[in-house]
Amino acid sequence: MLERIAISAAYLHGEHVINERGFPEYPSGHPLQ
Amino acid sequence: MLLDAEEFEWLFMSQAQSIRLTWARLGRVAWSGSGATFPVAPQEPGVYLVGVALGDDSRVYIGEAANLRFRLRSYGGNAMERPNERGSTTANMLGRMRRAYRAGGSAAVWALKLPMSCPDSAVTGKGTARSCY
Numbered sequence A: 001m002l003e004r005i006a007i008s009a010a011y012l013h014g015e016h017v018i019n020e021r022g023f024p025e026y027p028s029g030h031p032l033q
Numbered sequence B: 001m002l003l004d005a006e007e008f009e010w011l012f013m014s015q016a017q018s019i020r021l022t023w024a025r026l027g028r029v030a031w032s033g034s035g036a037t038f039p040v041a042p043q044e045p046g047v048y049l050v051g052v053a054l055g056d057d058s059r060v061y062i063g064e065a066a067n068l069r070f071r072l073r074s075y076g077g078n079a080m081e082r083p084n085e086r087g088s089t090t091a092n093m094l095g096r097m098r099r100a101y102r103a104g105g106s107a108a109v110w111a112l113k114l115p116m117s118c119p120d121s122a123v124t125g126k127g128t129a130r131s132c133y
Helices: A002-012 B068-074 B089-102
Strands: B007-013 B018-028 B035-037 B046-054 B057-065 B106-113 B116-119 B129-132
Touching: A002 B007, A002 B018, A002 B046, A002 B057, B035 B089, B046 B068, B046 B089, B057 B068, B057 B089, B089 B106
Parallel strands: none
Antiparallel strands: B007 B018, B018 B106, B046 B057, B046 B106, B116 B129
């Protein structure tokens, strides 16, 4: 539950999230993906 | 994302309510040249954020664990150079650290500070409530 709130907050603050099904999705070999 | 920030906050607001998420820095991920060592976290349940940066670009990974120390420790060590796979969170994190550091990037970890009550059973198997992150 808290994890989902935190992920939602990350999106709202413009962060790129690399959790599974994160957005935006980058190629799996990208250094930060 | 500033990897050196000791603390930062994300605020949710509506007309009547607000939630403030405060992240406290646990430390940088150390890189030996072949493997990563994550900072030592409290042996408590909690939510953590791994920030990975390369130049001006950054990503965050957010996870929840019954024991933060065990979870972060599991992300340390050497890793294979291979693409991410769905469902392989730990192996993906190991590989991500290797790729990021070899490309000149770095990473740091924060824990969510949120006053709350959680069951001791999450840590000890007993049912008494206590304060935790």
